[in-house]
Amino acid sequence: MRWTQTFIPTLKETPADAEIASHKLLLRAGLVRKLTGGLYTFLPLGVRVLRKIERIVREEMDRVGAIEVSIPCLQPPDIWQQSGRYTTAAEVLYHVFDRAKKEWVLSPTAEEVITQLAANELSSYRQLPRNFYQIGVKFRDEIRPRFGLMRAKEFVMKDAYSFDVNDAAAMVSYRKMYDAYTRIFARCGLRAFPVEADTGVIGGNYSHEFMVPAETGENEVVYCESGQYAANIEKATSRGPLAGTPTASTSPAPEKFPTPGVVTIDALAAAPYNVAAHQQIKTLVYVADSKPILVLLRGDDQLNEAKLMARTGATQVRPATADEVFAALGAHPGSLGAVKTTLRVADLRIYADRALQGAAGMTTGANDDGFHFRHIEIARDIEVNQWADFRTVQAGELDVETGQPLKIRRAIEVGHVFKLGTKYSEKMNALYLDEAGKQHPCVMGCYGIGVTRTLQAIIEQGNDKDGILWPLPTAPFAVCLTPLSVAPDSAPMKLAEQLYAELTARGAEVILDDRDERPGVKFKDADLIGFPLRVNLGEKAMARGEIELKPRGGNLSFVKIENVATAISDWLAAESARYAAAVPSA
RNA sequence: CGGAGCGUAGCUCAGCCUGGCUAGAGCGCCAGCUUUGGGAGCUGGAUGUCGCAGGUUCGAAUCCUGUCGCUCCGACCA
Known part of the structure; x- marks a missing residue:
């Protein structure tokens, strides 16, 4: 891609309505623009990153046998009434009305529709297990949209729903998703870890959240440094308060x-x-x-x-x-x-x-x-x-298992896996016949990943004073070619064109900064956006037969002109391998 | 919804308290010249229903009332 052929409106100054680093950088790097509170337009670079995350999610979902579907956002309210969530989830539901004054709701998640689908289409144990997923826009009437994409009225979510014959089989499905989530976040270059979680209004009895540690996160996680225990503070338990409760009688009567x-x-x-x-x-x-x-x-x-x-x-x-x-x-x-x-x-x-x-x-x-x-x-x-147990755990209390002191830190929730049980399948008649011809409700699980939130979490986790530090797997472009002169017949531009063609042919994602701007402007923009590798093509170094490679957040190095394309490919391969090494094998 | 704050140029903001001349600055934008390795310089230029409505006043960006929007803190969540 040529810089002048796409649309990257970077901002020199910080927009007044952004509070946290990732929100500011989303706007400054030209990834998104705000339509209004909680609603954002994705610009070309933002779309590219979004597609990359979605692709990783798809690959890992497909890998564990989940199958992709697409469910309407606009849904009839009666299925929500049937599940009971028309009232229990009332606060987050958007209601819309058509010309005939008939009511519809905008989907915040899709248990009802998918369970109805299962009720209609799955009738035998031979058809199980099944896991349906989709990636799409969800709507939630958030009380207070906040922090850009972190808590938005409309957001992209991957949601998956598993159907099994019994509890043990459902645990297998759950585990597959849990493992897939671990791989997804690792592949995104995100340090996310699972914690035990409360199930909230979705219901169910077993659940983990995937958390990205961040001071700006809206969740508190209680964890033991042994690594054996981590839980959302809503769920966390301990051996109890540090100061013992008095138990000695002090008087026969109050x-x-x-x-x-x-x-x-x-x-x-x-x-x-x-x-x-x-x-x-x-x-x-x-x-x-x-x-x-x-x-x-x-x-x-x-x-x-x-x-x-x-x-x-x-x-x-x-x-x-x-x-x-x-x-x-x-x-x-x-x-x-x-x-x-x-x-x-x-x-x-x-x-x-x-x-x-x-x-x-x-x-x-x-x-x-x-x-x-x-x-x-x-x-x-x-x-x-x-x-x-009704109390909130406090830092320093002892872990139930290890007896070590617990710590508390803030985190961003990027994914959530639930074992749902038969709550929805019973209400919506998602039943199957077993070998003996006996009817049972499907045992369900549901699994969400906030795709747009994950995007912002990556920025929140990777940034410095100059801008974003994209992990290679989710960067909008891997390489930014920066010719310091863009005159068509200048040596830097000629070499840039040649490298652009060659690297692109090799499958690298390259952007060529062909803007007629001063070097400082180009450097600042490239650093702000955070392309993992910047290749500076300047007259001076080229006169010495060299050009510069500048990894974002790393040190400048020089390579011979004739070796540049190979050096870049090698760097990309090494970087790619580094991220791959962090991904647990399935 | 409760509490706090803010709405003035594309962006960041000054001016408001204590009403008064033609509503300002920096950045950005347009033209020209110069410059060319970390957000350049000079010259010239365009850009505003001062969020909206009403009121007070000879006169309102400024004071009052209402309203809408946004941001922050709290309850909600991928």
Whole structure:
């Protein structure tokens, strides 16, 4: 490709609405332009990178036997009602209406359509396993689009759906996808690692997310340096809080005492009360699927809402409003407790975190504004309906398996694999007949990769002060030929033309910067875009019979003119091999 | 939706507080000359419904009200 024949509008200054490095560089390097918040037009270079990632994804999907289909984005709402997600996923669904005022939805993902397809087309165990995938545009009514392509209203996703005869077979399908994902990200030159994940509204019971470590990521990952454990913080567990929970009885009965104006854990921990946070019981009022519930945690712990949803089986949970709190407990936040003698609403389920098991000598609110209880023994004074893990893991706590301290870091989620089970196949009648002629629901899995997000994650992971550092496998062009004179009969331009023809014939992806610009402009642009190899063709070095190779982020080297084409090919081959070596064999 | 901030040239921004002359700068763009190894220099030029609507005023980019859009923080996710 010749630079002047394509469209690469680079920006010298940073657009005001971009916040993180990758977003700025997407715009500055001329890969995309914003239409409006959460919607981007891909320009030629952006399209090239997108196609390269898609190609890698396709190759790896095909390799593990997934088969490509293409599902409409515009979908009838009734199948969404059938699966139940018309309400459970309501917030992300875009609704559109046709001339007849009939409603349609824009697909954020395609479990419903694919399961219906399976219901219609797959009827025998002989037809299983099957794994359908597609790469296409998805729509999500994001509350707040952010960070360019990272969280957009419209984005490119690869989604795959597997159908198996039973759980064991589904695990085989799951594992294949898991391995394919590992290869895909490695081939993209991306350092992504799998972590155990919560399943959220999609449902299912087993799941991993593929994470790219990045300070700007929107997820928190808890991991053990042994490499044996990594989980999304929504899912992560540990051996529990570092400070032990007191279990020694301090009095035969609770004692109510005045705490005027004390409405926070910290205030009660301070003088004159001096009740350490881990000796307090925090009482939260939540509304789970429109029913109020109580959640008890140790004072120094934070509730993990994903766990609350998982343990209660609720599809929606939220903190109660001030009015709802008062209606449930007769006191305001800051003086709440679950002590049985103070509860007035009969049917109020109480969930308690395991860190509180056996706790004694605790302090908690008295459901009377301005009063607390001390000497609380949880087994004696509180009727807990369900004990479970509800707390958010904190850095430094010990790994359940290895006993080593856990660390927490931020990351970008680029892929997600789920074992779905029969949730959708049962609802949508995706049934098959086994050898004995008996009917069973297919056991499903679903698997997503955010293609456009992956693109940006690559930039977020590879950039410096000058611009993007593209890994060779996803670079828009591998080589940028930079003649410092573009006069058609000049030595640099002639050689550039010759190299361009030769390298292109050898299959290399080459862009020829044939712009009549000053060298500085060309160098800055090439560095900004981040082509892996820049070949500088200048009069001076050429007079010495040499030309310069400048790998992006590497050191300048000189090669004899007669060896240039070979040297470039060799460099590309070596670089290619380096990335290939990082890909686990299937 | 809650909180904060911003809308002035293609881009980055000044001007607004304390209303007043012809609305500015840098970059980019166009023409010419010069220059040619890290975003050049000189000369000349084009470019604005000051987000939109209403109000106050002799007079509004500036003050007030409303509205739309964008960005950031929080809840959501590939």
